[in-house]
Amino acid sequence: MHVPSLIARKRDGGVLTATEIEFLVAGLTNGSIPDYQLSALAMAIFFKDMTAEEKWALTRAMRDSGDVLDFGPPDKRPAVVDKHSTGGIGDKSSLVLAPLLAVDGLWVPMISGRGLGITGGTLDKLESIPGFRVGLSREEMMGQIQSLGAFMAGQTPRLCPADRKLYALRDVTGTVPSIALITASIMSKKLAEGLDRLVLDVKFGSGAFMRTRAEAEALAQSLIDAGTLGGVSVKALLNPMSETNGRSAGNALEVRECVDCLQGRGPEDLESLILDLAGGVSGTPRATHAARLRDGSAWAKFQEMVKAQRGDVAALDTLGRSTGMAPVIVDFKSDRGGTLTAFDAGVIGQVVLNLGAGRRIAADAVDHRVGLDEIVKTGSQVLSGTVLCRIHATSAESAAEAALHLKEALNFS
Numbered sequence: 001m002h003v004p005s006l007i008a009r010k011r012d013g014g015v016l017t018a019t020e021i022e023f024l025v026a027g028l029t030n031g032s033i034p035d036y037q038l039s040a041l042a043m044a045i046f047f048k049d050m051t052a053e054e055k056w057a058l059t060r061a062m063r064d065s066g067d068v069l070d071f072g073p074p075d076k077r078p079a080v081v082d083k084h085s086t087g088g089i090g091d092k093s094s095l096v097l098a099p100l101l102a103v104d105g106l107w108v109p110m111i112s113g114r115g116l117g118i119t120g121g122t123l124d125k126l127e128s129i130p131g132f133r134v135g136l137s138r139e140e141m142m143g144q145i146q147s148l149g150a151f152m153a154g155q156t157p158r159l160c161p162a163d164r165k166l167y168a169l170r171d172v173t174g175t176v177p178s179i180a181l182i183t184a185s186i187m188s189k190k191l192a193e194g195l196d197r198l199v200l201d202v203k204f205g206s207g208a209f210m211r212t213r214a215e216a217e218a219l220a221q222s223l224i225d226a227g228t229l230g231g232v233s234v235k236a237l238l239n240p241m242s243e244t245n246g247r248s249a250g251n252a253l254e255v256r257e258c259v260d261c262l263q264g265r266g267p268e269d270l271e272s273l274i275l276d277l278a279g280g281v282s283g284t285p286r287a288t289h290a291a292r293l294r295d296g297s298a299w300a301k302f303q304e305m306v307k308a309q310r311g312d313v314a315a316l317d318t319l320g321r322s323t324g325m326a327p328v329i330v331d332f333k334s335d336r337g338g339t340l341t342a343f344d345a346g347v348i349g350q351v352v353l354n355l356g357a358g359r360r361i362a363a364d365a366v367d368h369r370v371g372l373d374e375i376v377k378t379g380s381q382v383l384s385g386t387v388l389c390r391i392h393a394t395s396a397e398s399a400a401e402a403a404l405h406l407k408e409a410l411n412f413s
Contacts, residue, residue: 003027003037010044018057025061029162035169042166042175050180055222056229058180062188063230065162067138069109069194071145078149080107080194081281084186085201086219087119088208089345089352090244090375093201094122094152095258096266096274096293099301102149103292104282109145109193110152111159115358115366116171118207118349120251123154124358128252128324128368132311148304160188171362177209179219187226197233199280200224201273203241207345213238235280239273243345243378246270250357250371250392256320257373262302264294269377326369326392330399337383338412340376347409348372351402355393370394372402382412 001023010016016024024041027033050058071080081101085091098108112134115121123134136144136153144151155164163185170176190198200223203209204216220236227234246267248257260266261274271293278289292298303313315323334340352358356367375389376382389406393399 003033007037007041007044010041010048013048015051016054016057018053021054021057022061025058025065025162028165029065038166039169039173042170042173042178042181045180046175046178049178052222052225055180055183056226058184059187059191059226059230062160062162062166062184063191066160066192067156067158068192069138069141071107071142071194074196078105078107079196079281080109081197081199082108082110082190082193082195083199083201083277083281084190086182086186086203086209086216088203088241088245089118089120089349090246090249090254091120091203092125092246092254092258093270093274093277095125095255095302096261096270096298097277098150098152099262099305100274100278100289100292100298101282102305103297103301104278104284104289106149106282107145108150109141109195110150111155111189111193112152113155114362116362117360118346118353118358119209120249120254120358122152124366124368125251125254126152126311128255129306129319130312130315130323132306133309136309144308148301148308150301150305151309152305153309155189160192163188168362179222182209182219183222183226187223187230190227191230191232195232197281198227198235199277200234200236201277202236202238204238205240205242205345206347207244207349208241237276237280241345243343244348244375245273247375247377248371248373249348249352249375250355250373251366251368252320252324253371253373253392255316259316259319262293262299266293320373324369326367326394328393328396328399330391330393330396330403331387332389332391332403332406334382334384334386334388334410336412337386338381340378340380340382340388340410341413342409342411343375343378343388344409347405348375351405351409354405355391355398355402367394
């Protein structure tokens, strides 16, 4: 096949066949098609989109570019389920949801990613737990599912290698926001997990890729369509990301908040989101899931998972308090009184990134200690001098810069 002709057809709004898409993905995976041609194709897709059939063909080809987990016949095992979030600020629900669903008797093969830009990554949060190992082999994944019902790990080199290569190109060519490419990236990895059911947490607002509800609805429908064609039951929940999820943003600080939630004392909005997501893949009553966040069963399962993946269980209760603390912690106070009508998630995400909790490029190092906590929720009545959050930084200069930018996130009435 002539690659420039395929690029030109998509550039002009034409449709690629499944065979042509399979050829392109194979060339992406084995390196026979150069990056500059694949980058041009990604840009053409960004501007001209893809049909539902093209999206499915791309998703399937990327799924089949590497290993696919196989847990055996559905009648011989528990239901295999997972959750995916399209990203957000303080988006930490996976750490609580995985053990909660495992306690429910479901199998949860949670393959997650790292943060890039203002959105945090589950793997970075987990690695703030001393010793926690996210690099599991396929054999270790299968064994832990059978013994504990859940694992939380990174993408192996043999799981959707086409996605890893295509994402790297999208990241440097301005084509990350393409709904077609987002769909194929997300669903290829989720379908490679061998799922029966998937719940999607599709964010919209200032702290999300999708800024409007309409954009989020379009992405949700695209993901549902691909999952349905792949034989997976998919439910999508649309959630605003105009303020931080929970009251912390930053890796160790978010793990600490998850521990609180697993011990029945987490923020109300975080717990509500987790219960909503659990209901998307489990038929168990919401009240039962809520009870498991209070009776110690979900907390015990999380500790088992941390131990199995070589994390320091003893450090969980002190993480972000006396273990893994930033050297500088300062209060960010309001300079006026009134009703807090906005504490913009997008600005908060940028502040946390600047503190060192995230990556501007994939090679950047992450400081697990830094971030914000005790973030006041919108709608709160505050006085001049009220602490709106605490800044965890590596230096007084970094904390002062964060405070300066945080003022841009505020709005009062």
